Amino acid sequence: MTIGRTVYLNGKFCPVEDAAISPFDRGFLFAHAAYEVTAVYDGRFIDLEGHLSRLRRTLEGISISNPYSDEAWAEIHTDLIDKNGVEEGLVYLEVTGGAYGMRDFAGPETFTPTVFLYADTRPLIGEAARDGIKAITLGDTRWKRRDMKTVQLLSQALAYRTAREAGADTAFMVEDGLVTEAASANAWIVDAEGRLITRELSHSILPGITRAGVLSLLDGTGIELVERAFTPEEAAGAVEAFTTSAGAMVAPVITLDGKPVGSGKPGPVTRRIQRLYYEAMGADVAAVAPWALG
Numbered sequence: 001m002t003i004g005r006t007v008y009l010n011g012k013f014c015p016v017e018d019a020a021i022s023p024f025d026r027g028f029l030f031a032h033a034a035y036e037v038t039a040v041y042d043g044r045f046i047d048l049e050g051h052l053s054r055l056r057r058t059l060e061g062i063s064i065s066n067p068y069s070d071e072a073w074a075e076i077h078t079d080l081i082d083k084n085g086v087e088e089g090l091v092y093l094e095v096t097g098g099a100y101g102m103r104d105f106a107g108p109e110t111f112t113p114t115v116f117l118y119a120d121t122r123p124l125i126g127e128a129a130r131d132g133i134k135a136i137t138l139g140d141t142r143w144k145r146r147d148m149k150t151v152q153l154l155s156q157a158l159a160y161r162t163a164r165e166a167g168a169d170t171a172f173m174v175e176d177g178l179v180t181e182a183a184s185a186n187a188w189i190v191d192a193e194g195r196l197i198t199r200e201l202s203h204s205i206l207p208g209i210t211r212a213g214v215l216s217l218l219d220g221t222g223i224e225l226v227e228r229a230f231t232p233e234e235a236a237g238a239v240e241a242f243t244t245s246a247g248a249m250v251a252p253v254i255t256l257d258g259k260p261v262g263s264g265k266p267g268p269v270t271r272r273i274q275r276l277y278y279e280a281m282g283a284d285v286a287a288v289a290p291w292a293l294g
């Protein structure tokens with residue numbers, strides 16, 4: 001394959017060496033991006049309409065408005081292969097949520113997308129088509145390996161946007177009738193018997209460092225811990241709920257789907273865990289969090 005020297009970035013054609021995007025781009029930070037790859041054969045695109053129609057659907061699904069009409073997209077594609085002299089190969093296009101100098105999951109109401117295209121000259125009807133390829137079978141893990149802290153964060157970014165639309169700050173994510181985690185934190189509840197419940201470690205959740213920190217502080221407190229998955233109904237009926245993460249540390253969850261959790265105020269177990277955690281990190285709790293002293 002030969003990457004064409006001229007690429008398209010945000011409204012302009014430029015040499016590939018000059019094409020630069022911000023490290024704060026949502027494609028880089030959250031995988032918040034759509035892409036298409038369209039084949040070029042004999043200087044013509046193979047079903048560009050099909051690709052542009054799928055792009056429209058993907059962009060709509062990920063809250064990015066389509067920056068161009070189909071006609072404008074077709075013109076950019078044509079200009080790109082002309083400038084690079086591509087007769088046979090591929091055009092890659094990517095549209096991301098863009099950059100705005102910070103990392104926040106939900107992002108602005110309206111994105112100013114980053115648009116990037118390059119052309120690649122390569123034979124499409126070649127050895128693989130002639131001789132065949134070798135395959136193995138593998139479990140489909142897209143994206144089920146949440147235990148790895150990767151930037152596959154598109155669903156979380158969309159979850160934050162949906163939460164914001166609903167007047168909330170985060171979401172308890174549910175899979176197969178069980179809460180996995182909060183949108184970017186581990187989820188915890190306290191049941192009517194005062195038991196602290198958080199999901200056990202598995203591929204389904206990130207092994208939170210804050211979660212582990214909290215667990216290490218429970219010895220000798222008399223708080224009973226149960227590591228198991230809980231349902232959204234249990235969370236709704238819990239007497240307390242909170243999340244843990246490096247960003248928000250121990251955050252009391254006071255409503256779920258608009259209804260109060262327990263009293264609708266941060267509860268005593270949550271306050272105790274906040275206190276323990278803040279003390280362990282060396283905070284002067286009386287000064288910075290007197291409300292955690294109970």
Ligand code: PDD
Nearest residue numbers: 184185186206208209210211245246247
């Ligand atoms: N997120 N689960 C998810 C999906 C997370 O994104 C995070 C952290 C956690 C908690 O992990 P820890 O306690 O190690 O921070 C659980 C970070 C804070 C973020 O993306 O901003």
